[in-house]
Ligand SMILES: Nc1ncnc2c1ncn2[C@@H]1O[C@H](COP(=O)(O)OP(=O)(O)OP(=O)(O)O)[C@@H](O)[C@H]1O
């Protein structure tokens with residue numbers, strides 16, 4: 001059974017002249033344990049697809065099935081134990097008045113864990129932050145440090161499907177390497193499934209087995225990573241994207 | 247080359263109960279009519295260096311420097327009120343967190359028009375037309391819709407481009423761009439870089455380009471400062487970045503994933519305590 005099935009997904013915002021059809025008839029499936037990439041133009045609807053799966057985009061039609069469960073308007077509480085999202089914007093996604101300890105502690109509590117102290121310690125080590133950051137507030141962290149906190153928070157409920165929106169685009173290359181290695185290891189250890197948005201094709205090439213290319217709200221091509229490496233995209237837009245990346 | 251900005255022995259300190267944390271430790275460099283890149287790992291002090299030039303470090307943080315000279319004018323000696331006349335007008339900064347720096351309860355259009363009319367005596371209609379033109383210049387397709395939208399309705403890359411458009415309005419002498427293209431796909435990134443490039447070439451603007459993207463900086467900038475733990479550890483000509491010698495810079499270069507050379511794990515830095523002890527290299531010319 002696949003972990004994620006998206007069939008003829010449409011997502012829109014607003015109405016009248018301000019209506020934006022952010023995603024149009026998008027379809028793809030992601031197998032259990034697979035890592036799937038979403039690439040494409042800025043504003044093409046990549047984040048919107050992840051947000052729709054997470055239940056953060058109310059206006060949609062089509063079919064979304066996660067782990068055998070067809071999604072409706074409301075997400076059951078257990079949903080977020082299966083699916084977690086890391087947001088593109090590490091600034092907006094952390095509460096400014098909550099310390100790292102509070103962020104992680106509260107998330108763990110919410111998901112019913114008991115050994116919270118030990119888990120906070122483990123999570124901070126897992127994302128390479130260590131204990132000296134435990135009682136800091138977001139404004140006392142650099143951009144990359146915040147993103148690691150956001151990843152730690154997403155890992156806290158031990159999800160099966162992780163939706164990653166540009167998880168390393170705010171990070172320097174060395175931290176990016178650490179986080180990507182971490183994500184590779186976590187996936188292997190916990191049999192996680194990833195859907196990962198990135199504008200960096202070499203990151204997607206490193207992380208994913210297959211990827212979809214988006215433009216203007218539509219998926220124009222789904223390809224395997226070998227096709228990407230051999231630069232053999234079929235759609236003219238994917239071809240130009242590949243050409244511009246080398 | 248003419249010097250626009252001269253930064254000498256810049257420190258940014260954060261006092262706390264556990265002692266003082268030095269985020270920037272004695273950094274010196276000059277900026278001419280050029281594209282100066284600042285790269286370095288997360289937390290190395292890139293943003294703090296940029297913000298300190300504009301004295302935008304929030305309390306309890308402290309900025310110290312022998313001088314931060316803008317065309318002979320020492321910014322360290324200016325009052326807060328005088329600094330406000332420098333910010334945005336003579337030196338603009340595109341913050342790393344674009345959406346954070348936009349007003350969340352005001353439409354994008356209203357914000358650009360307001361900014362434009364602050365600097366230009368024009369009618370509302372002219373400012374509107376100008377704002378549309380500026381959004382189109384940064385490759386925003388449906389500019390009219392975007393004018394009516396609020397910041398949270400923008401994608402990551404759209405937010406970045408809107409900020410860049412806004413920062414260029416006052417025609418600044420110096421633009422400090424903090425990770426300005428980190429959320430953009432390659433083709434839009436190219437267009438945004440071209441805009442900045444043109445301002446340096448045609449108007450003689452000085453550009454400080456903060457980025458963690460080594461390939462981009464090597465390709466786009468003239469000179470690069472490489473920061474580690476609040477200091478400059480190496481300075482290169484951008485097109486010679488691939489020949490950098492410092493083991494830290496080499497480590498950064500080697501940690502990039504490559505499409506043509508897949509591997510299981512990427513290389514990560516093995517930090518040497520000596521890197522942070524060595525005195526800061528001067529970037530003054
Ligand atoms: N809350 C919202 N209200 C209105 N429009 C929105 C909203 N969120 C997104 N949009 C619009 O939907 C479109 C797709 O946005 P999305 O954030 O999915 O793009 P993206 O592919 O992630 O781009 P980027 O690479 O720049 O992050 C854009 O035109 C954006 O303005």
Ligand SMILES: Nc1ncnc2c1ncn2[C@@H]1O[C@H](COP(=O)(O)OP(=O)(O)OP(=O)(O)O)[C@@H](O)[C@H]1O
Nearest residue numbers: 140141142143144260269288289290291292293294
């Ligand atoms: N208010 C503060 N109190 C204490 N330390 C701070 C504060 N603000 C920032 N720092 C620290 O200063 C250091 C430099 O931060 P800065 O934001 O300049 O990093 P950066 O090089 O821009 O990193 P990134 O690439 O992640 O954006 C970091 O270690 C950060 O944790």
Ligand SMILES: [Mg+2]
Nearest residue numbers: 047088401402
């Ligand atoms: Mg996005």
Ligand SMILES: [Mg+2]
Nearest residue numbers: 143292293342
């Ligand atoms: Mg920064």
